Amino acid sequence: MDKYLSTPGTSRRDVLRGLAYGGLLLAVDLPLGRLAVAGENAPAVFAPDAFIRIAGDGTATLIMPQVEMGQGIYTAMTMLIAEELDLPLAAVRLEAAPASDALYGNPIFKIQATGGSTSVRAYWTPMRKAGAAARAMLVEAAAKRWQVAPASCETRDGTVLHAATGRSLPYGDLAAAAARLTPPADPPLKDPKTFRLLGKTQTRLDIEAKGNGSAQYGIDAMPPGVKFATLASCPVPGGKVKSVDDAQARAVPGVRQVVVLDDLVAVVGDHMWAAKKGLDKLVITWDEGPNATLSTDSLRAAMHEAAKQPGVPVKSEGADAQPGAPGVISASYELPFLAHAPMEPMNCTVHLRPGACDVWTGTQVMTKAQAMAAQAAGLKPEQVTVHNHLLGGGFGRRLEVDMIDKAVRIAAHVDGPVKVVWTREEDIQKAMYRSTYGSWLSAKLENGKPVAWRHTVVGPSVIARWLPPAFTGGIDIDAIDGASDQPYAVGGFHVDYVRHEPQGVPTCFWRGVGPNNTVFSVESFIDRLARETKSDPLEYRRALLSANPRALQVLNTAAERAGWATPLPAEAGGRVGRGICLQSVFGSYLATIAEVAVRDDGDVRVRRLVTAVDCGMVVNPDGVISQIQGGMVFGLSAALHGQITFEKGRVQQSNFHDYRVVRIDEMPAVEVHLVPSTEAPGGIGEPGTTTVQPAVANAIYAATGVQLTRMPIDRTLLAKGGRT
Incomplete structure (x- = not known):
């Protein structure tokens, strides 16, 4: 699995030549498999851009700017390069990119980050151009050797061919000559009609290693001499350490030391079990600070108060729909705090020495991780080396670097490398959370159709903290997406948008990001309008989509495949219904039909989810389907069970027994249908999550007449048959 994880350096020549493609560089490997720093006796290096290296033996290496956290991006990105370079997919090996915004910054974020369903969207053109440029230079090198026109040559399976004379040369034989050529400014890209790989299902490149257990995640890092640590921070956000009695902890066999900082206590041992048993023996007194009285009710009440304040206008066109005016229908919708709970808990291994720091982890933000480690260690960023790994789930949590800050501060008190691992309880109870969000909507109807629409979004601005240049005019572009x-x-x-930061609760992105709130509220409100006008929810939507053919097509496809017009099988002792969600976010269009059965005691069973997807041109069809399926598990878990609640400043959930994910007996049948499209690729990692809650809520509405305006599903309410 090391072929997926080695981290190359970059030469000065790489940097100087790399900016021709928006700050992205393509480099070439040497036969020994390490990136060359050109010297007097070094072989020539083929380096027209920042992504690819081709060795003299023909080995092609892709420097991977995005991280793999289960979404299949290693395979998709490799397909983009291999397609334009005419290489077999299996011939490309992968290396994680080093920390560098200049070379590997996501073209959308402008920093080195993986998230927001941007990977294929951002790299669809740059990656293909990198492959096309390399191919053009290899062809030119072969044509010069043969003294023929480049146009008379073709490429296939890592070889340049000259059909007229029957000659051929593998790429490895041409690497040195190609390295001396000037990269083309605008290499022509393949016509999609000629694609060999793109649009066709390919086996994921990481599946073998994950299947046989050789895949290396951050938690698997084991530098020589490593010790283990686990930690406890204050159960109340913002609290500090008041006093520690560590006598019993130090008596635990294998415990080596106790590290006490102002905001946390860590126990270091020979192995994780010793560290954890030692932590359990600590007697810690906390100064809980000003957030010790926080509760879910007080946090919710504060959001409702904020909603009464005037918001920052985001878009204002035409007639308004003021709540309370004649003919205006109004409703509000809310989502709770949520944890990320990735299967691989937070972890970070650090070796801090004078003038240098090594960090082994899995992160979605390499340069942010490097900068945080440098700040915590009192070093310059270039003195910190981040060894990135596969991520055992990210979901936005690993877009944050607070865990790296804590690990480095602990490591400052440990001689040698130390692996800091968060327990599941620490991970869920003292984390950063998907914030509560609220939406207040109003619509004025004429002849049953909305002629005016108002939507006020209330919630925090993660963007203002995480990517300040994107927060302009007081508007969080994610919150209103x-x-x-x-x-x-x-x-x-x-x-309009009302920024409201929940007191004391640290918030961050969560899979689906802003559209979790906005899609849930818009689609729930559309169903409300349809039923207020005694219209079929499908036909009501169709009537509002005449100017949006892509949205209409996915809606019609989902309805047809789900059999919208056919009766649902009955449910003994319960009621059944279908519900719709339509969304156009992240550059993709999705429609989902949910089928649910609601028993008389309020228990909800989601029986079937049918989704139609238009995400533009598809790179790996099976990858898209898998992403939608995985997102649906995430979204359905939130709908049925997901919430983080506070009492006396403390999170009340602690592990998977009370912060539930859907279990196998709760999982419905899932069908995903891809709608062919020639549009540019859209994002697909987030929409599967955002599509589930509104579809399920609307299906419950159809079955019971109860519109759920808050998540997760309130079974008591459904048993009573009342409204929220």
Whole structure:
């Protein structure tokens, strides 16, 4: 599995030549498999860009700018390169990119980050151009050797061919000559009609290693002499250590030391079991600080108060729909705090020495991780080496670097490398959370259709903290995503944003990000309008989509495949219904039909989920389907069970017994249908999550007449048959 994880350096020549493609560089490997720093006796290096290296033996290496956390991006990105370079997919090996915004910054974020369903969207053109440029240079090198026109040559399976004379040369034989050529400024890309790989299902490159257990995640890092540590921070956000009695902890066999910092206590041992048993024996007194009285009710009440304040206008066009005005229907919708709970808990291994720091972890943000480690260690970023690994789930949690800060501060008190591992309880109870969000919507109807629409989004701004340049004019572009650009024609259109930071609770991105809130609220409200006008929810949507053919097509496809017009099988002792969610976010269009059965005691069984997807041109069809399926597990877990609640400043959930994910007996049948498209690729990692809650809520509405305006599903309410 080391072929997926080695981290190359970059030469000065790489850097100087790399900016021709938006700060992205393609480099070439040497036969020994390490990146060359050109010297007097070094072989020539083929380096027209920042992504690829081709060795003299023909080995091609892709320097992977994005990280693999289960979403299949290693395979998709390799397909983009291999397609334009005319290489077999199996011929490309992967290396994680080093920390460098200049060379490996995501073209959308402008920093080195994986998230927001941006990987294929951001790299669709740059990766293909990198492959096309390399191919053009290899062809030119072969043509010069043969003294023929480049146009008379072709490429296939890592070889340049000259059909007229029957000659051929493998890429490895041409690498040195190609290295002396100038990269083309605008290499032509393949016509999609000629694609060999793109659009066709390919076996994931990481599946063998994950299947046989050789895959290396951050938690698997084991530098020589490593010790183990686990930690406890204050159960109340923002609290500090007041006093520690560590006598019993130090008596535990295998415990080596106790590290006490102002905000946490860590126990270091020979192995994780010793560290954990030692932690259990600590007697810690906390100064809980000003957040010790926080509760879910007080946090929710504060959000409702914030909603009464005027928001920052995001979009304002035409007639308005003021709540309380004649003919205006209004509703509000809310989502709770949520944890990320990745299967691989937070972990970070650090070796801190004078003038240098090594960090082994799995992170979605290499340069942010490097900068945080440098800050915590009192070093310059270039003195910190981050060894990135596969991620055992990210979901936005590993877009944060607070765990690296804590690990480095602990490592400063440990002689040699130390692996800091968060227990599941520490991970869930003292984490950063998907914040509560609220949406207040109003619509004025004429002849049953909305002629004015108002949407107020209330919630924190993660963007303001995480990517400050993107927070302009007081508007969080993520929080209003899906509200300012919903798919329906609704006449006058007003959207505003009220920034509200929940007291004391650290918040961050969560899979699906802003559209979790906006899609849930918009789609729930559309169903409300349809039923207020006694319209079929499908036909009501169709009538509002005449100017949006892509949205209409996925809606029609999902309805047809789900059999919308056919009766549902009955449920003994319960009620059944179908519900719709339509969304156009992340550059993709999805429609989902959910089938549910609601028993008389309020128990909800989601029986079937049918989704139609138009994500533009598809790279790996099986990868898209898997992403939607995985997102649906995430979204359904949130709908049925997901919430983080506070009492006396403390999170009340602690592990998977009370912060549930769907179990196998709760998982419905899932069908995903890809709608062919020639549009540019859209994102697909997030939409599977955002599509589930509104579809399920609307299906419950159809079955019971109860519109759920808050998540997770309130079974007591459904048993009573009342409204929220």
